[in-house]
Amino acid sequence: MSENEWPDPRLPDRIEWSQPHHDPPPGRARALLAAAVVVLVLLAAGGIAWRLMSNRGTPVAQPSAPPPASTRETPPPCPEPKLRVAAAPEIAPVIQRAAGTLSQPGQRCSEVTVEAVEPGTALAAESQPDVWVPSSSAWLAVAKSRGRVYTAAGAPLAWSPLMIVGPEAMSGLFAPNGATSWTGLVQGTIQKRLPAVRMPDPTLTTTGLLAVYAIHQATAKANPDAGIGQLQALTLRSRLENAAVDPTGLLGQMAGQTDSTAAAYEVGVFPITEQQFLGYEKAGHDVRLAGAPPADGQVDADYPYATRKGAPADLAKRLRAAITAEALTAAGFRTGATKGALKLPADPGALIGPARQWAGYKAVAFQVLLMIDASGSMNEKITDRSGRTVTKASLLRESGASAAQLFGDDTSLGMWFFGTPRPDSPAHTEEVAFGPILGSTGGKLRRDQLAAKIGGYRPVVNAGTPLYQTVLDGVAEMRGHLKPKAATVVVVLTDGSDGGTKYRMSDADFLKKLTGGVTPAKQVPVIAVGYGPDANMPALQRMAKATGGQAIAAKNPADLAAGIAQAFLAAHTRP
Structure with missing residues (x-):
């Protein structure tokens, strides 16, 4: 029995009844016993009440009845994080998990915030992050040309080659014998063998930026006159079903399909990274994707870990160390560059120029x-x-x-x-x-x-x-x-x-x-x-x-x- 259920210790432990010189009748005995029980209950309740009232005004916790919302204490807001990170959407979850390992046990507020954002969007934002992990080192050169300098800390975190993919049921049209090519994509579009072709915005996404560059390189190489190659590349641009899709949204649209033939027309053929392809296939959607890196122009998305001047150096260094190769490979990334991949031009204008042309096309x-x-x-x-x-x-x-x-x-x-x-x-x-x-x-x-x-x-x-x-x-x-x-x-x-x-x-x-x-x-x-x-x-x-x-x-x-x-x-x- 708990303390609150027991009578006050100053009350007698037991009550003695004075007994008469003769036994009462049985009926009366039962009545006396019942009365005694009532008295004991009342005394016990009185003792408890007395103790509660004599507790010198100290409030007693009542766990079964929480205080009104107006008097409940709310935790103070978290301070601004010490380190702001912008990362390409496909690698942001890996970095977010690494950032979580830097918090101390019981620590409610994190010192690091990670935002998933496409490189072109991050670059155009007025407020710049302390750490930037775009999906291509080319964006660092573009940023520098605009007066925003980021310094890469060592080699890129990861690599992922671009692939041309589409619904598995139509792979024979764009990936004969399991092989793809940029020139094949162009010719398939010109000859109307492909139901639909889509491309991410090259001024915002790495997939779009690198795909446009690779297409121009492939068509120029395939023709003795570079101008004819440019004409072919522009032909593809003129006939795209959509030239500004969001890669993540496009995969989400594909995931919602249940019929491969319908998906061929509603989504079609498009470029994504190998990491995105593996993630889609791992989820086991109804409509499976097929595809491969283009044989006439393999190009890598790489993921540099770059910091701006004035960023908290120690915290940035700790975060980079927390991003492990095991976590990256588990997420579908490669830890080395693709052999024979196209070398991107040092001049950012050679990439951004064609990208702007494509984006500005009406x-x-x-x-x-x-x-x-x-x-x-x-x-x-x-x-x-x-x-x-x-x-x-x-x-x-x-x-x-x-x-x-x-x-x-x-x-x-x-x-x-x-x-x-x-x-x-x-x-x-x-x-x-x-x-x-x-x-x-x-x-x-x-x-x-x-x-x-x-x-x-x-x-x-x-x-x-x-x-x-x-x-x-x-x-x-x-x-x-x-x-x-x-x-x-x-x-x-x-x-x-x-x-x-x-x-x-x-x-x-x-x-x-x-x-x-x-x-x-x-x-x-x-x-x-x-x-x-x-x-x-x-x-x-x-x-x-x-x-x-x-x-x-x-x-x-x-x-x-x-x-x-x-x-x-x-x-x-x-x-």
């Missing part, structure tokens, strides 16, 4: 009139990048075949050749009538006719160059095709200057006619490509500026395809 309906110089100077011989002696015209024919495949299905286009083989010749001839690229003209699909006409391009010797008149006519033509939410442009390619024809006019007259009476709503930008060292770039720059377009110098005639690619990109990235 997937809008595209209306374009191609106007190609067919004057005699296009028959001049030049030396291409492989050392061949060719003509400017032959290079244009080769590049044009690739250009015909560049335009998306929502494109409307037309093509003119301009040049005057005779004094009375018109300034230009219509080779492909303007209209939808999937529409028919002359008994052929417009895309096929475009390729055929460029393939048959033959400039006439001694033909003049009615450049200005052709531009005026082309701009006037396309003003009649202007549509809301569509990119409507004129692309003109020339290797010379206006002259040698009855259409010749002064620069002042041309610009006056080009801009006279034109409202902003009726403005058609001119994308002018100067082809070769003799192109009149000042004149091209003036017409581009007057119309809100862009002038592009392809000074080496072997760079023609690159010039066409830049013109295409400029049309899709106009503000």
Whole structure:
């Protein structure tokens, strides 16, 4: 019996009843016994109550009845952490667990906070972390170029190669015999063999940044003309189902699929890291992924542990030591670089430049009139990048075949050749009538006719160059095709200057006619490509500026395809 259940010790331990000289009757005896029990209970209760009331005012704990919420004590808020860490989402959980081992037993507040954030987002944030673990060392160079210096502490924590993956049921389309390639991804997209292709934002994610770089490297290597390779890379960009997906969200979307065929269309093919692939497969989702690192451009995501100046050095060092190789490998990372992986450029601009182009690309309906110089100077011989002696015209024919495949299905286009083989010749001839690229003209699909006409391009010797008149006519033509939410442009390619024809006019007259009476709503930008060292770039720059377009110098005639690619990109990235 507890103390609170026992009578006060000053009360008698027992109560003696005075007994009469004779025994009471049995009924009375039972009544007396009952009365005695009642008295004992009352005395005991009275003793307890007396003790409680005489406890000198000291409150007694009542565990079965907690105090009101208004009087309950709340713990003080935790102070600001001493070390702030930003880490790529896939490695952040490993670092978070390591940070937990630094706390003392019973310690409620941690000295380290870890935030899972994509590198581009971390770099753009106003407040910078003390420790940064992006998913590529390339981001440290990018940060330095923007005045934010982080110093890597030793070798990267981990590595993980990029893979091209998709639903297992469609692996034969993008990974024949279990092998993948960037050029295969490009060709599969151009030829419409793949239901959908998606790419993470290259300005925010390492997967997107490295994939864009690797694609450009692979297509350039696969083609003798780097410009054609750039055209192919841009073709993939123009036909992406989505160019700014979140890798983590994309895997979450895939995890929610129950049918592999449906997943092929709703999610499709995309790049992720090997670590993300292994984590997905380990979870055992209904739709399994298949894929491999691309054979024509393996590239590693690596995870540097970098600190900024002024960060708590001792705590940062302790945290790095707490991140073990065992924890990283258990999470699906590698502890060494992939043999033969692409070496990334030291200049961060070589990575960020293409990434910004891709991110700035606008997937809008595209209306374009191609106007190609067919004057005699296009028959001049030049030396291409492989050392061949060719003509400017032959290079244009080769590049044009690739250009015909560049335009998306929502494109409307037309093509003119301009040049005057005779004094009375018109300034230009219509080779492909303007209209939808999937529409028919002359008994052929417009895309096929475009390729055929460029393939048959033959400039006439001694033909003049009615450049200005052709531009005026082309701009006037396309003003009649202007549509809301569509990119409507004129692309003109020339290797010379206006002259040698009855259409010749002064620069002042041309610009006056080009801009006279034109409202902003009726403005058609001119994308002018100067082809070769003799192109009149000042004149091209003036017409581009007057119309809100862009002038592009392809000074080496072997760079023609690159010039066409830049013109295409400029049309899709106009503000």
